[in-house]
Structures are given as C-alpha cells and as structure tokens.
Amino acid sequence: MSALLDVRGLSVSFRSPRGPVRAVDGLSFAVERGETLAIVGESGSGKSAGQLALYDLLPGAEVALERCAFDGRDVASVAARRALRGREVGFVFQDPQGALHPLLTVERQLTEVLEAHEGLSRAKARERALAALEEVGVPAARERLEALPHELSGGLRQRVMIALALIARPKLVVADEPTTALDVTLQRQVLDLLRALQAERGLGVVLITHSLGVVARAADRLLVLYAGRAVETGRVADVLAAPRHPYTRALLASVPRLDGDPSRPLPAIGGAPPDLARLPHGCAFAPRCALAVERCTRERPELVPLDARALTRPVAAQHNRASACFLARELAEAPA
DSSP states (O other), X not given: OOOSEEEEEEEEEEOOTTSOEEEEEEXXXXXXXXXXXXXXXXXTSSHHHHHHHHTTXXXXXXXXXXXXXXXXXXXXXXHXXXXXXXXXXXXXXXXXXXXXXXXXXXXXXXXXXXXXXXOOOHHHHHHHHHHHHHHTTOTTHHHHTTOOGGGSOHHHHHHHHHHHHHTTOOSEEEEESXXXXXXXXXXXXXXXHHHHHHHHHTOEEEEEXXXXXXXXXXXXXXXXXXXXXXXXXXEHHHHHHSOXXXXXXXXXXXXXXXXXOTTSOOOOOOSOOOOTTSOOSSOTTGGGOTTOOGGGXXXXXXXXXXXXXXXXXXXXXXXXXXXXXXXXXXXXXXXO
C-alpha cells in the first residue's frame, strides 16, 4: 500500500536583494496512515516553510517538486495541492490567536468550512460544529460557539484550532508547534487529544516542533532538518537512543535530563545557523561541528542509509534509518 503522503525533492526559495534564499532544499519524506512524522530543527531550518509552501500557504514562496502524491493521487500541481486544504489536509497553526479570525465567532469559523467543502446548511453545519467542539473536550461547548477567540483561554483556543482542523474529517493533519505557549499540563492534554483522535480516525500527522520532549511523547518517526536539508531520519526510539548525526546529538545534549547534574551547565551548540543565501560549499553544519574533518568543508554529504553495507548509496525508502554525515559509520559505533 502506498503512503498517504509521499513528497520527493521539495525545494522552497524566496527572492531577496542578495539573490535567492533557499529555505528548503531537496527534501523528501513520506507519511503513512495512522502515523505521526515529527519534523524538528532550530528556527530557520525549514520546518514550517516546507509544509506551508507545499500547500500554497506561504506568499512569495517559489516551490519546486520532483513528485508529490496524496492517497495514491498525483498532486504535484499547485492547484491540486491547494485543493487538499481543509478537506483532506487540516492545519493546526502555531498561534491560534493569530490563526483564528478575531471578529468571527467560533461557530462561524467552524461552520464556514463545512459550508464551503460539504455544502451543508447553516443549521446542519452548526450541529457538526457543536459535535466537533465536544469531541475535542471543550467544556460548555454550546456556549463557546458564540464566543470570539479573545474571550477564550489559550488552551481553549488551541482546542478550537484542532476542532477546525478536523471538522471536515481530513486524512492528514499538519500540526505546527501545537503546544507553543501552553503550560506543561495543557501541552500533555493537547498531545494526548491529538493521539486519541488519530487512533480513532487513522489520521496521518505531520508534527512540526522544536521540542524533543514532544517528539518522544507524540511521534512515530523523526525527520531532523538543518539549513533546509534532512540530516537524519528514522524511528523516534532509534534516533533518540542512538543519534547518528552530530547535529541531532547536539540537540539531544541540550535537553535537560532528570538524572543529570543540576550544577553543570547544559551544552550549547556553538556559532549560529548558516546564512541561507550564502551556504558553505560542504556540510552546512561543519562550521559548528566539533567532529568536522577537512572533507566536510568541501563536499556536501547526502542522506544515506545506516546499513553498513549501503552507507555510500543515497537513501531511497523514506522510512530507512539514515544520516547525512560522512562520519555516520563512526557515530554508529560510538556511544551517544
């Protein structure tokens, strides 16, 4: 069976006075039905830019694709990908306060989706809107239908955003930092809610986050981005237990541990992310990498499988455990 979403060779660039800025460079990934793919990386790594531009939600972005298939259909054209929005692909945006219309009631924002995509009457759409709020655990849901976004707490706004993403019963949900600005209790509630709804409906989920704690709790597979390129991918348990790229290792090392020494400062990644308009010739992470060798400064490593018999062959299946590092073999043999 084919993947729910299969994207090959996605590139996203923007024009600037200094020339083109490539935010995403040749990215390939796949999402299965009922699976959560987490995409992580520092700010500016291309996590959100790639997903938003894919569905024509990023004004000014120039998108190139080798292939894009959704539920077995070719959707490489802009019109075909735009048509997925709302109906087959739902979105939980990073800032619900900004994503929800400030002057429309919760009811109107939910019902207009159903009227646009399913042609429902206002009365039937209202019934579905009420059911959607109840499904995501909004208390006093009937009263909340009449509320404006600013009248709700951050946690309730996020639940409304999830209801909005799911109301048309999409097959895939793109959740962009869905727990941003929420306290840890609400973060857990939102993540558990998404997982429960996913299990119930068989949703595919693309989870964009900078939090490896969120990844460990909510995701099945992990895709690590740096400077717009994939540097490591694999099952979450495998990557977190034994990272095979120096950047992934550095991200994990900067996460506080319950069994760590509180008197010792957390390791930091030195330097700064590269200028996307002036990327180095070799590995983009080399200037910040403590393990970099001379080859890293002149050649750009490709994403290759971690199977020792195939370390020099570019990765074909997007579910393979893979790393874009010339030292992948050495890292595979060294403790994390």
